[in-house]
Amino acid sequence: MRVPILRLGRVLLTSLPADLTDQQVMDLQIDALALIQAGKADGLVIDITAADVVDSYMARILSETAKMVTIMGGVAVLAGMQPAVALTLVEMGRGMIDMETAFDLEGGVAKVARLVASRGGRHDEVPIA
Amino acid sequence: MSREPDVVQPDAVTVTVTTEIDVAEARQEARRLALRHGFGTVRAHGLATAVSELAMNLVLHTARGGQIRLTAQDAAEAAVIELVAEDDGPGIPDLARAMEDGFSTRGGLGCGLAGTRRLVDTFAITSRVGEGTRIVCLVRRP
Numbered sequence: 001m002r003v004p005i006l007r008l009g010r011v012l013l014t015s016l017p018a019d020l021t022d023q024q025v026m027d028l029q030i031d032a033l034a035l036i037q038a039g040k041a042d043g044l045v046i047d048i049t050a051a052d053v054v055d056s057y058m059a060r061i062l063s064e065t066a067k068m069v070t071i072m073g074g075v076a077v078l079a080g081m082q083p084a085v086a087l088t089l090v091e092m093g094r095g096m097i098d099m100e101t102a103f104d105l106e107g108g109v110a111k112v113a114r115l116v117a118s119r120g121g122r123h124d125e126v127p128i129a
Numbered sequence: 130m131s132r133e134p135d136v137v138q139p140d141a142v143t144v145t146v147t148t149e150i151d152v153a154e155a156r157q158e159a160r161r162l163a164l165r166h167g168f169g170t171v172r173a174h175g176l177a178t179a180v181s182e183l184a185m186n187l188v189l190h191t192a193r194g195g196q197i198r199l200t201a202q203d204a205a206e207a208a209v210i211e212l213v214a215e216d217d218g219p220g221i222p223d224l225a226r227a228m229e230d231g232f233s234t235r236g237g238l239g240c241g242l243a244g245t246r247r248l249v250d251t252f253a254i255t256s257r258v259g260e261g262t263r264i265v266c267l268v269r270r271p
Contacts, residue, residue, distance in 0.1 A: 019153035053156050053174070055181040056241045057189075084174035091175065092244030093230055 003028045007041055010122075011112045013105065015047040025061050029068060036074045042122050043075035043112035047105050054085050059096040066099035073122075075115045077101065079108035140166070140201040144184075147194030152184040155197045159212070166201045166208040168270050176210060176268050179248045182241045183214035183264055191218030195261075208270040212249070213263070220258040228254070 003024050006013040012032055017024075032044050046062065048054065054062075066076035077100045089096045100115070102108040120126060142162060144155040159180040163173035180197060187195040195216025202209050221227045230243045246252040249266040256262040 019150070021149045052160070053177050053181050055178050055185060056244055057182075057185050084171050087171055088175050088178045088248065091247055092178070093247065096244075 002031065005031055005035065007035070008109060009113075010042045010116070011109050012036070012041045012044045013047070013109070014044065015049065016051050018050050018052050020051075020058070020061075025065075029065050032065070033068055033072060036069060036072055039122075041074075042116040043077070044069050045077050045079050045102070045105060045108035045112060047080045047108070048078060048085070049080035049082070049104075051085065052082075054081075054089060054097075056092065056096065059089065063096075063098040075100065075112045077108040077111045079103070079105050140203075142199045144197045145194065146184045146187045146197055149185075149188060151194070152181060152188060155184040156181045159197075159199055159210075162199050162201050163210060163268075166203060166210065166270065168208070168210070168268075172268065172270065175248045176212070179245045179266060179268070180212060182245045183212070183266075186241060187214065187216055187218075191216045193217070210268045212266040212268065215261065215263045217261040220260055220262055221254075221256040222258050224254060224256055 001024070003014055003016065003020070005028070012035055014028060014032070035041050036044070044065075046065065048062075051058065062078060066078070069076040078097065079102045081101065100111060102111045116122065140162070142158045144151060144158055146152060146155055156177040160173050160177040163176050168176070180199070184197050187197070193216075195214060195218065198213040198215070200211045202211070228242050228246070242254070245266070250269050251267040253265045254262065
């Protein structure tokens with residue numbers, strides 16, 4: 001089953017299930033990038049509230065997805081990390097998660113909007129004074 | 130192949146890992162075992178993550194998968210969980226390099242084994258090329 005992607009204004013929202021498969025990740029990456037490329041959104045918030053364990057493979061997948069969105073010109077934010085996940089990731093090593101983060105979905109949406117606006121929106125326009 | 134864990138005795142669980150679904154099963158079993166033996170949330174989470182790393186290695190690096198075996202021992206003062214990951218896969222030609230941060234042969238972050246070693250109290254690995262790999266970890270309840 002594909003992981004659903006919701007759209008809220010110019011931001012895509014997705015919540016990762018606890019047991020994510022490689023195929024679901026690839027589908028999610030393709031779906032999100034297609035929506036951003038089609039002009040339907042400027043960024044993506046990935047919520048990991050449900051992810052009970054984030055191992056190095058999951059961390060790689062998250063960071064890679066963010067990188068894909070970023071090099072296309074979008075913004076990706078990771079939201080909802082549980083304290084135990086953060087503790088374990090830091091214990092395991094440096095640079096496990098290489099992307100923007102926010103406390104929760106709301107903060108993630110706000111961060112995408114702010115980062116997109118700070119660089120003049122989707123078409124890099126001069127901000128109106 | 131059965132996805133149900135094979136309960137050997139009350140405090141030991143063996144999960145045969147060949148697919149990603151088995152990885153999820155293994156880490157859930159690990160968390161349940163840890164919580165059952167009085168480990169805290171963070172410690173249980175660390176163990177579940179270590180299990181996830183080693184189980185994912187079985188899926189990615191071996192053709193036929195392997196076994197994750199978890200055994201809990203309660204002592205008077207403390208409990209300890211032994212985690213064994215065993216396979217008859219290709220083996221690791223250069224163990225020292227495999228344990229380094231940033232080394233990966235299969236597109237991972239390259240910190241799976243090094244990271245796992247930091248999550249557990251003791252870590253031992255033996256590997257023979259063409260015969261398989263065996264990793265034994267201990268996690269203590271403080």
